[in-house]
Amino acid sequence: MVEQLEKEFIADINEGADGTDSRCGVIGELGCSWPLHGEYKRSPSNSNARPFDFEKRVLQAAASAQESTGAPAIIHPGRDPKAPSEIARLFSEAGGKDEAHGHVTPGK
Known part of the structure; x- marks a missing residue:
C-alpha cells in the first residue's frame, strides 16, 4: 500500500493529477484524525478484524x-x-521534512 500511494503522489507531481497535465505543487493536504485511525480488514474467515495503521x-x-x-x-x-507534534514526529521518522502544516490550532 505504501509503495502504491508513493507512486501516485510522485506521478501527481511529475506527470499530472488524475490523467491531466496539471501537476501538483505540494503533497497533500493530508488530513489526519487523532488518534490516528486504522482501517479494518474483514474477510469471511476472519470476523475478528484487526486494524492496520x-x-x-x-x-x-x-x-x-x-x-x-x-x-x-x-x-x-x-x-x-x-x-x-506527534504527526510531525511520525512524518520525520519516515524521512519527511517538517515544512508545512495546515490547521495546526487544536479544536476547542
Missing part, C-alpha cells in the same frame, strides 16, 4: 514521495493538542 502508511508514502520529489507536504493534524 492506514493513516501512518499514508504519512510514510508522503514522506517517501517528498524525498523523491522535493515537494513540500501539507498536513492537517487531528484536533488534539498532542496531534501536531
